[in-house]
Amino acid sequence: MVETTSHSFTGPHGPKPKKALSRRNIFLYGTLFVVTLYYALPLYIMIVTSLKGMPEIRLGNIFAPPLEVTFEPWVKAWSQACTGLTCDGLSTGFWNSVRITIPSVILSIIIASVNGYALANWKFKGANVFFTILIFGAFIPYQVMLYPIVIMLREIGLYGSLTGLVIVHTVFGMPILTLLFRNYFSSLPEELFKAARVDGAGFWGIYFRIMVPMSLPIFTVAVILQVTGIWNDFLFGVVYTGPDSYPMTVSLNNIVNSTQGVKEYNVNMAATIITGLVPLTIYFVSGKLFVRGIAAGAVKG
Amino acid sequence: MTNSVEIKKLDLHFGAVKVLQDLNLDIGKGEFLVLLGSSGCGKSTLLNCIAGLLDVSGGQIHINGTNVTWAEPSERGIGMVFQSYALYPQMTVEGNLSFGLKNAKLPKAEIESRVKRASEILQIEPLLKRKPAALSGGQRQRVAIGRALVRDVDVFLFDEPLSNLDAKLRADLRVEIKRLHHSLQNTMIYVTHDQIEAMTLADRIAIMRGGQIMQLGSPDEIYGRPVNKYVADFIGSPSMNFLDGRIQGGAFHVGDLSIPLDGYDFAGGSPVDADATIGIRPEHVVTGELVGNAAFQVDVEVSLIEPTGSDTLIDCTVAGNHFRVRMDGQSRVSLGEKLRIGINPSMASLFDAKSELRL
Amino acid sequence: MASTRPNQLFRNKSAKIAAIPMIVTALFVFVGGTAWTIVYSFTSSGLLPRLKWVGLDQYERLWDTRKWLVSIENLAIYGLSMLVLVFVIGFILAALLDQKIRFENTIRTVILYPYALSFVVTGLVWQWILNPEFGVQNIVRGWGWETFTFDPLYNAEIAIFGILIAGLWQGSGLVMVLMLAGLRGIDQDVWKAARVDGIPAWKTYLFIVIPMMRPVFITTLVLVVTGIVKIYDLIVAQTGGGPGIATEVPAKYVYDMMFQANNLGQGFAASTMMLVTVALVVIPWAFLEFGGSKNRG
Numbered sequence: 001m002v003e004t005t006s007h008s009f010t011g012p013h014g015p016k017p018k019k020a021l022s023r024r025n026i027f028l029y030g031t032l033f034v035v036t037l038y039y040a041l042p043l044y045i046m047i048v049t050s051l052k053g054m055p056e057i058r059l060g061n062i063f064a065p066p067l068e069v070t071f072e073p074w075v076k077a078w079s080q081a082c083t084g085l086t087c088d089g090l091s092t093g094f095w096n097s098v099r100i101t102i103p104s105v106i107l108s109i110i111i112a113s114v115n116g117y118a119l120a121n122w123k124f125k126g127a128n129v130f131f132t133i134l135i136f137g138a139f140i141p142y143q144v145m146l147y148p149i150v151i152m153l154r155e156i157g158l159y160g161s162l163t164g165l166v167i168v169h170t171v172f173g174m175p176i177l178t179l180l181f182r183n184y185f186s187s188l189p190e191e192l193f194k195a196a197r198v199d200g201a202g203f204w205g206i207y208f209r210i211m212v213p214m215s216l217p218i219f220t221v222a223v224i225l226q227v228t229g230i231w232n233d234f235l236f237g238v239v240y241t242g243p244d245s246y247p248m249t250v251s252l253n254n255i256v257n258s259t260q261g262v263k264e265y266n267v268n269m270a271a272t273i274i275t276g277l278v279p280l281t282i283y284f285v286s287g288k289l290f291v292r293g294i295a296a297g298a299v300k301g
Numbered sequence: 302m303t304n305s306v307e308i309k310k311l312d313l314h315f316g317a318v319k320v321l322q323d324l325n326l327d328i329g330k331g332e333f334l335v336l337l338g339s340s341g342c343g344k345s346t347l348l349n350c351i352a353g354l355l356d357v358s359g360g361q362i363h364i365n366g367t368n369v370t371w372a373e374p375s376e377r378g379i380g381m382v383f384q385s386y387a388l389y390p391q392m393t394v395e396g397n398l399s400f401g402l403k404n405a406k407l408p409k410a411e412i413e414s415r416v417k418r419a420s421e422i423l424q425i426e427p428l429l430k431r432k433p434a435a436l437s438g439g440q441r442q443r444v445a446i447g448r449a450l451v452r453d454v455d456v457f458l459f460d461e462p463l464s465n466l467d468a469k470l471r472a473d474l475r476v477e478i479k480r481l482h483h484s485l486q487n488t489m490i491y492v493t494h495d496q497i498e499a500m501t502l503a504d505r506i507a508i509m510r511g512g513q514i515m516q517l518g519s520p521d522e523i524y525g526r527p528v529n530k531y532v533a534d535f536i537g538s539p540s541m542n543f544l545d546g547r548i549q550g551g552a553f554h555v556g557d558l559s560i561p562l563d564g565y566d567f568a569g570g571s572p573v574d575a576d577a578t579i580g581i582r583p584e585h586v587v588t589g590e591l592v593g594n595a596a597f598q599v600d601v602e603v604s605l606i607e608p609t610g611s612d613t614l615i616d617c618t619v620a621g622n623h624f625r626v627r628m629d630g631q632s633r634v635s636l637g638e639k640l641r642i643g644i645n646p647s648m649a650s651l652f653d654a655k656s657e658l659r660l
Numbered sequence: 661m662a663s664t665r666p667n668q669l670f671r672n673k674s675a676k677i678a679a680i681p682m683i684v685t686a687l688f689v690f691v692g693g694t695a696w697t698i699v700y701s702f703t704s705s706g707l708l709p710r711l712k713w714v715g716l717d718q719y720e721r722l723w724d725t726r727k728w729l730v731s732i733e734n735l736a737i738y739g740l741s742m743l744v745l746v747f748v749i750g751f752i753l754a755a756l757l758d759q760k761i762r763f764e765n766t767i768r769t770v771i772l773y774p775y776a777l778s779f780v781v782t783g784l785v786w787q788w789i790l791n792p793e794f795g796v797q798n799i800v801r802g803w804g805w806e807t808f809t810f811d812p813l814y815n816a817e818i819a820i821f822g823i824l825i826a827g828l829w830q831g832s833g834l835v836m837v838l839m840l841a842g843l844r845g846i847d848q849d850v851w852k853a854a855r856v857d858g859i860p861a862w863k864t865y866l867f868i869v870i871p872m873m874r875p876v877f878i879t880t881l882v883l884v885v886t887g888i889v890k891i892y893d894l895i896v897a898q899t900g901g902g903p904g905i906a907t908e909v910p911a912k913y914v915y916d917m918m919f920q921a922n923n924l925g926q927g928f929a930a931s932t933m934m935l936v937t938v939a940l941v942v943i944p945w946a947f948l949e950f951g952g953s954k955n956r957g
Contacts, residue, residue: 032756036770042785042829043773049788061799062789115682122675130679130686137690139886139942143914143931147700147709147924148693171685178682191387191460194354195448199401200375203674209400213391232778234893239919249780253897256784265788276781283776284769290776291837356671 050074050270057265073264077271082261083254085243090271093251097231097278099162100247104169105226109219112174116181117207121193131178138175146239153240160242168236173229177222184218185211217289224286225293228279248275304363305330305456305488306351311360313350313512320346321512324360328490330455333482335499336492338509339535344492345460347509351490352381352458364456375404377456380449384461386441388433394420394444395429398451419450422481439470446481459491463498475501496536500524508532526650530657533580533650539614541580542624545654548577553651555579556620560597564647568659576654583614583627585648588640595643601626603638615640694935701928709924718929728930731908734820738909739888741824742831746884747877749828750835755865757836758843768840772833779830783897786826787813813899816906823898823907830894831887835880842876843869878945885941889934910934 045062050073052066060067079089086092118124119131149168150159158164188211196206212219237247246254252275256268283290306328313321321343328334336344349355351362353374361370369377388397395416402412420426423443433441442462449457459478463471479502482489493499499506500520508515508523516528527533533541546555551572553560560579562572587595601624605616608630615626615634626642634640651660704714722728753771757764774782789795792811800808812822846869854864870877892911899907910930918927 028756028759028761032761032767035753035756036767039771039774039829039833042789045789046785057794061802062794063799111681114678118675118678122672124672124675124679127675127679130683133686133690134682136942136946137686139882139938140690140694141886141890141911141931141934141938143890143892143911143927144697144935145689145693146914146931147918147927148696149689151709152688152693170681171689174682174685189385189387191383191385192389194349194352194374195381195383195387195445196389196400197354197374198352198379198381199448200373200404201400203678205404210389228776232780234778234780234896235915239915249778249893252784253780256787257897257900265791265794268784269788272781272784276777279776279778280773283773287765287769291772294775294834294837 046269046273046276050077050266050273052266054264054266073266073270074274076264076267077255077274081255081264081267081271082258083251084258084260085254090248090251090255090274093246093248094274096162096241096245096251097248100165100169100237100245101227101230104166104173104230105223107166108170108173108177108226109222111170112177112222113181113212113215113219114207115174115178116183117185117211118203119178119182120185121190121206121211122203131182134175134178142172142235146235150239159240160245162241162245165236165240165245165247168240169226169230169233172236173226177226180218180222180225181215184215188214220286221289221293224282224290227282228290231278303329305332305365306490307361307363308347308351309361309363311347311350311362312358313346313355314358319512321350321357324512324514326507326514326517328488331486331488333489333491333502333504335503335506336490336509337494337496337499337506339494342509343512344494344509346512348458348460348490348492351377351456352379353377375401378454379456379458380452380454381458381460382442382445382449382462384464386433386438386445386465388441388444388448390433393430393432394425394436394447397433397444398429398447401448401452415451415453419447422450422484423447438466439474442466442474446478450485455487457487457489459489459493461493462491463493464495471498478502496538508535526659527580528659530578530580530652533652537582537584539583539625539627541582541650542619542622544579544581544620544622544624546577546579546620547575548572548651548660549574553577553579553646555622558599558620560644560646562646562651563596564645565649565651566647567651573660575660577660578652578654578657580650580652581644582648583625585645586626587643587645588626588628588632592641592643595645597644597646598641599644600639600641603634603636603640606634606636617642697928698932698935701925701932703925703928705924705928707922707924714925718925719933722926722929722933725926727905727908728910728913730905731910731913734907735889735891735909738820738824738827738891739885741821742827742888743881743884745824745828746832746835747880749832750880751839751870753832753836754839754843757840768837771836774830775833777830779891779893780897782826782830783894783899786822786829787898790822790825814903816903819899819903819906823894826898827891827894831884835884838876838880838883839873842873845876846872878948882942882945886938889938 041063048065049057049062051069051071052060053068053070053072056067077089078091078094080087081089119127149171153159153164153167158167192210193206196210201209231247232249233247234249234253237250241247241250252271255271304327306326308324308326311321311324312319324347336347338344346355350357351364353369353372353376357370361368363369364377364379374381388394389400392400398416398419399412402415407415416429417426420429423446425440425443425447428436428440428444433444436444442465445462462478463474466474475498478489478491482502491498491502503520505517505519506523507517510531516523516532518526523532523536527536530543534543544553544555546553548554548562551562553562565572567573592598599619601617601619603615603617607614607616611630613628613630613632613634615628617624617626617640626640628634652658653660700709700711701718702713702715703710704712704717757768761767790811790813792798792809792814797808797810800810812818812825850868850872851864854868859868890911891909892915895901895907895909895912901908901912911934914927914931914934917923917930
């Protein structure tokens with residue numbers, strides 16, 4: 001995985017382009033321009049809609065830039081929009097998502113990195129059996145395991161709580177993260193591990209003193225992967241938490257698809273952008289590491 | 302207690318694949334033992350077993366009289382040097398040297414003095430604050446040796462330590478390792494596939510093949526009296542010439558040639574009649590004025606000339622077999638030239654045709 | 661110091677302790693949870709799970725339910741269209757981006773960003789764009805084409821294609837990135853050899869490059885298919901399954917049965933059917949990938 005993705009974007013391989021304004025180039029750049037526009041447009045529409053007042057929306061078309069920029073929809077979406085039950089906007093959901101995402105990301109990465117390390121360097125009999133089950137588990141539709149987990153969480157008294165959801169995210173993040181870390185640790189030179197054992201370092205000593213300091217890039221990839229995945233989750237949030245602890249995606253859906261009151265499209269779009277802001281920021285800041293994260297799931301190692 | 306390392310009936314298998322089989326080996330105190338063989342022969346595996354980095358399937362390993370078969374690597378009193386240096390990239394040279402000592406919870410002053418002593422011996426004091434990435438290959442391997450040195454142990458394990466270095470550095474470090482052994486006088490077990498390293502460093506060489514030791518002996522014995530055809534072929538460059546024929550009446554017959562075997566030291570004491578292979582090293586074939594003294598002489602035609610500077614290798618045909626001769630680099634020969642060569646049977650090796658064992 | 665062979669259970673102890681979360685997850689959640697659901701799909705569980713066997717009743721009822729049949733039909737239409745289009749679009753975009761073009765990074769960033777967004781956000785944006793009163797339909801009518809109709813989310817006949825547009829927007833960037841990685845992984849000499857032999861570019865792609873990318877295609881296929889089967893959030897956000905039941909999908913059927921209709925047995929049977937669907941794709945793939953040569957995964 002690591003090798004594949006690191007040389008993935010070294011340079012284009014296609015045939016060499018000819019003159020700057022050849023028919024081929026006009027076609028090529030023309031197509032790419034239209035395509036890029038198509039992908040960018042929804043984001044543009046979200047932004048301009050969220051900055052218009054409702055009267056302007058009713059009159060104009062959705063592509064037109066706002067005549068009069070107003071941030072009121074954003075304020076309303078954040079603190080006043082109604083979900084059908086309450087009217088305190090997205091803020092509650094946002095903070096719930098923060099409280100879900102941070103511990104889930106930390107816990108899932110700690111557990112998966114230690115798992116991956118054990119699988120890469122300390123293979124014990126049967127380890128690969130569990131790992132195979134884990135990888136196959138990644139393909140099982142979540143719906144199959146939804147209810148048994150409800151029962152398990154209820155048994156340990158965590159059903160409906162944020163802690164319960166954190167455990168669920170840790171469990172379902174485990175296959176891909178364990179694979180990611182296992183492949184990365186396997187790609188580190190084995191002799192380093194042997195040298196550390198001769199030097200008297202044990203399981204945890206080697207993990208903390210040798211492996212972790214060498215693995216910052218892969219930890220970053222894992223953080224990106226998990227923050228985006230957990231922030232964007234809807235299904236687990238709606239199943240395993242209650243209305244008080246709904247994550248942001250669930251609040252957003254409740255606000256926008258609430259059947260009560262007049263539809264305020266500008267507020268809806270503001271709420272939608274706010275919800276997408278965290279993963280979008282991570283995406284635009286992390287660049288190639290994000291690509292490496294998603295490719296890690298696909299390119300086997 | 303004269304043995305430093307004793308290996309008794311060692312077995313190792315991964316599933317059905319037998320990697321080491323019923324292996325016995327005693328290594329004396331202060332001895333430099335080289336494990337030599339081609340890749341996949343089990344030499345590195347054996348070293349890893351001695352280090353405790355692989356769990357054995359059966360048998361025992363004793364170091365300094367203690368059974369360490371199931372002890373942790375760090376408890377065995379060994380230090381190890383790896384092919385890829387295996388330096389911890391995030392630590393400085395000093396950190397690399399002291400990591401093991403810190404794990405052993407040695408007092409700070411002790412750690413400092415040991416690191417100082419080792420870096421003096423290896424002349425790496427100016428590098429102590431640098432990270433491995435800022436070192437050259439030779440410097441890295443010195444630090445790796447230093448990491449074994451600071452452990453203050455009796456047994457050093459080397460796993461192909463020079464294979465990643467270029468030819469010139471390899472020769473330099475080889476000399477340094479030999480010097481280090483002379484001054485430290487500790488036991489060294491050294492794995493390599495390079496026979497020059499083996500011959501120059503070893504007190505004894507163990508030639509391994511298929512998880513077993515084929516021959517254990519001094520470099521002279523291995524070179525001069527190989528126990529079987531495999532060892533004879535493996536050791537020496539260019540490799541030994543082999544002629545298949547038959548021993549009868551105290552002479553070796555191949556084609557219409559008959560090589561008298563007077564002076565050959567038969568394993569059984571006296572000549573036997575058997576189908577056999579005679580092995581003659583290219584460097585043991587004599588030419589020029591010396592031919593007159595040789596017990597067997599034959600005329601050959603030069604079919605290929607390979608000058609190497611110090612020597613010149615000649616290809617020719619003896620009794621229908623391809624045959625190589627090593628001549629002095631100063632000799633002048635030309636292609637197609639007729640040449641008289643001489644062979645002294647006392648320098649040759651005879652192997653049984655079936656068992657391939659030395660006769 | 662251990663001189664005798666230690667108990668195998670305690671050798672490598674720390675690694676075994678560290679692996680406990682993985683073992684528990686694999687055995688209890690993945691194997692146990694799946695088995696539990698399959699077992700309970702043969703019971704008459706309603707509001708609460710109970711072990712009252714009813715044989716295949718739940719499955720018979722499932723296949724007699726119109727909502728489930730619509731769900732399956734939608735999944736088939738959405739799935740097949742998505743599969744074909746996402747590969748065609750993804751590959752063509754990757755091939756275009758692989759032409760030594762300028763702004764490659766910018767274009768790739770723009771095409772991939774929807775993948776960073778959640779399905780809920782995706783669904784809501786497209787709900788807005790496809791809104792006939794304000795969105796695309798309204799704009800085209802504003803240009804003077806008064807009878808222009810494009811209201812996929814309000815027309816039961818084509819509603820699933822409204823979902824498809826959003827799904828493609830969100831997911832094609834992923835396929836493009838994977839395909840691009842596959843294209844870049846191919847030895848550049850292949851292109852040189854093809855040019856020396858005078859093979860046109862499209863033929864080189866079709867007959868040389870694509871066959872060489874088989875592994876990338878297969879893994880992408882598995883990813884896309886499992887993603888399609890799981891589709892849930894997008895529907896909930898974009899249409900809520902409507903108009904009527906026009907955009908229902910199996911994953912939503914399961915959720916509705918389990919958590920709203922208090923009909924657990926139906927939910928278990930439906931989710932087991934989803935499992936079977938995925939197994940039909942994943943098991944042959946696993947055999948192809950890992951069956952021949954072991955120890956590669």
